[in-house]
Amino acid sequence: MRKKFASLLLVSIVFISFLMSQVISVQAQGAIPPSVSFPLTARQFKPLAADPNIVTWDILGQSETRLVGPYDSNYFAFGLPADWKLTGGTQLNLSLAVTISTGIQGQATATSNQNPYSGTVGGGTLTVILNSTALAVLPLDQTGEIQRSIPIPVEAFKSDRGDGRMVVGFILNSGFSCYLYDQMNVIIRTSSFFTLPHDLVSPSTSLVNFPRPLYQNSFIPDSALIVIPDKPSSGELQAAMTIASGLGNLTSGALSLDLTTLSKLTADQQAKSNLILVGNAASMPVLGQLQLPLPVSGGQFQLASDSPDDGLVEMINSPWSSANVVLAVSGNTDQGTIKAAQAVSTGVIRANKAPNLAVVQAVQTTPLLLPQQTDRTLTDLGYQGFVFENRGVESVSYNFNVPPGWAVDPEASFNLNFGHSALLDYNRSGIVVLLNGSPIGSVRLSDDTASRSVNKIIISIPATAVLPGNNRLDIKANLIPRDSCTPPNMRGLWVNIWSDSTLHLPMNPSPINLATNQSLASYPAPFTYYPVLDNTAFVLPHGDVEAWRAALQIAAYLGLNANGPLSAPSVFYGDAIPVPERSKYNLLVIGQPSQLPIVGEMNSFLPAPFSDGSPVPTEKNFQVNYLIPADSPMGYIEMLASPWNSDNVVLAVLGNVPQGVKWASSSLIDSTLRSKLAGNFAVINDRQVISTDTRLSPTINVGATQNQDVSVIPPSSAVQTTPKAERPAWILPALIILILLMVVILAVVAVGSWSRNRTRRKDS
Template sequence: VITGLNNEAVHKAAQAMSFESRFPGMAGQFALVREVRPLPEIPPERQSTDLTFADLGYDDKVLKSFSQKTNYYFYIPFGWRLTDGAILDLHFSHSQLLDYSNSFLNVLLNDSPMATIALDDETSLRGELKVELSPSQARPGQSNRISIQAEMYPIDICSDMDMWLLVSDESMLHLNHQEQDAPSLDLDFYPYPFDQRPDLADVIFILPPEPEPGEWEDVLQLAATLGDAAGGSNLAPAVTLGSNWSDEALAGYHLIAMGRPSRNLMIQQVNPQLPQPFQLGSDAIEQRLNNVIFRMPSDLSLGIVQFVPSPWNEARILLVVTGTTDPSVREATSLLVNQPWALKGNLVLVRDGAINTLDTRELTGSGIIAAVATAVPGIAEVATVSPTPTPAPTAPTAVVLAEQPVPDGADSPAWLVLLVGTTGVAVTAIFVIAFWQARQRKRNLSGMG
């Protein structure tokens, strides 16, 4: 229960729950929160070049039986290119009761074989294998996977011998690399760059002015996923309802706009800059080729994810999670939450589980229309118009919920009043729940590992 004597008090209590507090008041069955201090500026943590498996959170692992495999995940920062000196220094030991003529160990990087070593008496006590990590198989800006696969056969196949191989947590990755100018960003690297600050303080979620329950659920799921990916102990993303911001404030944030275009003012503002624009004043998609307008059927249910540089700062990203219907927005959100590895390019179309990825930067106008029509058949020429100049997006004063008191007596939808009383408090409370759930899942998984 998160509560208080007025809306501002509830807001403070929710803020206190949004990060891992270490003061004694947060122990026991209840806590009284008088003030919540602003979070300090946290610079992005720099990735270490040398990492042991223990540094990555893994203990010694024991593989048993004939054929076993275990995985280790590590992150390569965006802009790093591994050099020839990048290696895995693998330390292991194993049973001496093995048929060495048929027993060996494989090492793979992102499912590509890197090295194989035969097991023998020399490797049984202090086995060591230096594995060169191929730059062509590494994935900068993403999670990478080292797989250790052991094939073991006993000396006597009919006996019940204990076959085992231990992978030491002292095994070390040496990620020698060159830093290069980052290539153009796209969805291949998601959740980068939204997870670069551990507190998500440079991310704003943009919702419709009066979000519906399904839209709250969508942003909760996506926020929980990003909070888990960022891994910070203090979490303070900004949230706003509508599009009431100054150009200067927008320039400092990565933006995530969610909801149908007809409901989200931010999506309406940036519509001309989107790879897949929408028909003005509706949720229907359209493309233009010279003076000809092409549109999809009006009953189309299509989830859409779009990834473009922010119109207010090209060093920042605008992520648009939208669709032509409410169920299709759910499907687009689910794709980001549950299948981020399926994302590519700068435009993703999802319909009834079928995922189509496009990079419109590599296509001509007719090529985009052909690609969209292939992904979702039914596009047709509907009109010919005279071109008119498109005004640049405009916007007034940034609203960062975490820094503003919540006034009493604010008007809210009836369903929201039952939850917390005001829109501002609801946003904070929802993120509290989201990040708490993400942390609990992470701890449970760690405990199981």
């Protein structure tokens, strides 16, 4: 008996030991080795189809399109690559889903005139249009998933638009089913695609089409690489920033730009990129190797002796790739190269003796700070009237400019002259007017307004809604018919915006008070208050290509938002800014503080100054201060009133290392990061932006970040922690039960032993 208890006790102890080992094993498995890394997902462009002749809906950026009967339409535009020449065999392959919903009508409402064929499948058509050519009228005589292949004549790919883009249209007409109390709906699936057999040809280099072919606005992303001399002068850098700013505006920011120097230009970049060569003839020896319409000879262009400062714009097919072009923006002097760059920034280039050559003698960059006419019609602004005729919401935009130094009077208004059809459903139709994205007025339609061909509505314009520089006025109309079965060819849906609608903009002189805009939250103001950017100067370090690349991206962004007729920013090196020039500009100082002597000169004025040559500023305004190694990448943005002219500002875009400069500049361009900027000082660590205002009590503004960042501690001093892991739920109850069982066993053994001992004493 004693042996049985001993065996049972031994088994229990072994089993408990096993359970304890499982607990320890589970905890140990939760530890994450310090060497484990977690890859980030990078944003990717949509890949082209395996067959280069196939252009899918996904490549065109199109989602599923739903057309709702009885009448509906949808249009979209796309561009073809400039090096494509279409051949025979082009076609559109449509994937459609057709459904019919039968209406329910009670007997009380049925009439003898009701069509007896209610519920019949059919009675609808889908018209497919390319530009001004009707490709097919497809009968919708069945429901479900349908495949249709439509041949396209090559002649149909002749665009009617100034930008050369192709317009595809789908028009649903199911009026017959409408009168049968049925509703026919058509969905155009994303599995639809074009088949576009083509040959590759060299793109046209005519400057008349500029910015094409650099910017084609096709389904292939557009990019260009700006190449500058290895040791550019400030004037050559200014030309590069001018071109970037202009192209940012001309392409609405859709052209991806980058910068490199001549010695860093790789063979791969030459073969795959559109190149923009920027620099004086003597600084760019590569120009002498190209077959330019006006070649370089002896390091100089052979210009007329009385025009040594003329600028030259020349475009040729790339000798390294038949699909790309090379744009040369140059001159014999800095003045000539800058003129050429400013001409490029306008987007309108007049050819010389060859269609791919332009000679620039002079550029007028000084804006006229005179008040414009108080009353300007849409015609005066260069626009025509507009007729809304499509069912649903449509909009039309009009741009106008308010010169810097002027402000609109509180009496400003937009006098809208309009007319509309009486066949609209007034409860569901209407007009809304917006200024710079903010609603400022609306119009309710009625039989009274329909009875007059011209209605005059005065919409007040709040002075605070008007910005210095470019402004956009949007008119939106929602048109819903009273009878949904009204055929569109009757033109019963319409709202007419007459061209004599007038902007009443009395203006008063109002010197710009930049002190009220010295906040990172207002960026890109005040730089964009001057549409030409002639009040902006970039201050850059010598020999720092990464800082120049960052400045290029900022220049393109400012050009996009300033939306001026041309771009004319200035550029200085950080150790060579003449004192008289410092008071003229809003300064953008970009780079590492140690490479920018001007940062040291204004150090005492900075919201977060640098002490004793440290690359890391003093952060006294944060609630928590962290110990950050000097070589750990960090970006900084500081905004302050210019020490040389309090009416101007300085925006310092700094970093302790090149990566930090890149992070800081990205926060001024990336919309997600830019929304987190506030106050006058911001620290940027990758996607984390922490803002504060050193002019106030210590406060902090931390926007929600995509990735939370932590300080990096060197491995030698790192403390490895083991994450707490979950153990199986059954272990703890089993352990308790076994312990209780052991106690019972021990008690039984003890009682048995005591009983036997007592019996022996009695026997003795």
